[in-house]
Amino acid sequence: HKYCLSSLSRKGYSESPDFEFEYADADKWTAELSELYSYTEGPEFQLNRKCFEEDFRLHVLDKKWTELDTKQHHTHAMRLLDGLEVTAREKRLRVARAILYVAQGTFDECSSEAEVQFWMRYNIFLLLEVGTFNALVDGASEKNFRHPKDDFLLLTCSVFDCRVLLNIMYLILETVRQDCEGDKPEWKTMRQTFRAELGAPLYNNEPFSVMLFGMVTKFCSGHAPHFPMKKVLLLLWKTVLVRGSCLQIYDASSGCWLIALDWWLVQC
Secondary structure (H helix, E strand, O other): OEEEHHHHOOOOOOOOOOOEEEOOOOOOHHHHHHOOOOHHHOOHHHHHHHHHHHHHOOOOOOOOHHHOOHHHHHHHHHHHHHHOOOOOHHHHHHHHHHHHHHHOOOHHHOOOHHHHHHHHHHHHHHHHHOOHHHHHHHHOOHHHOOOOOOOHHHHHHHHHHHHHHHHHHHHHHHHHHOOOOOOOHHHHHHHHHHHHHHOOOOEOOEOHHHHHHHHHHHHHHOOOOOOOHHHHHHHHHHHHHHHOOOEEEEEOOOOEEEEEOHHHHHHO
16 A cells, blocks of 8 residues: 655645655565665675585586576485584584575576576575475574573574574565465465464474564563574564464554554464
8 A cells, every 4th residue: 555755744744755655564575585684794695605515516516506407406405404403513504504595596606686586486495395494493493592601602603593594584484475476386385385384383382483482582581682683573574474364454543554463463
């Protein structure tokens, strides 16, 4: 629903310029993706690429990711998923960064923004198919992100671990949420299945949203100051949208569309 600022302004302010704005749950896909990153994460894009290529070249010597067939993509995605189960934290983080690079569209192999977007959607539905999201939920659980109060190095690692995993989950959520012309029929089926699974117990017999609310509570109470709260809140909001359980209510007095979350919170 679009509104013109000048039409909403009070009498006497008619000289103000016209600004069109739109009430909506979210912006366009590319705009929502850019909201995820902070300025400090710029150098990490190349670090993610490096982690991916170092692992990729151990198994594929003569081809790029974009030159592989679907079966080869699936095989390597499963291999990356297995890497999330290693006990060594540094190795696990490098694998997570490699997965993040895949979710970012293996951008170094692309020559245009449209190509990056194509590979991003393809890669994310591939990651969803092999079970990456559920593995990440377990990886982002409290047992892996306790606050190491007495060790600055461990705290720094925990911050990076959490940020990388939340980035991947956000990219999956936002990409799967957005319908796109040309999506494969099986992707639409995966979208419906994914929406249902988000409301089911994924960790500790609780839905994913409850885990995110728990992270917010721990951050506000000071027990987990290292949680990247902007990413957690964005992820929580996208979970609401993917679940499709929020209600839009029109408030005639203010002329605004409001989002009612109370009903959705009860459903959690």
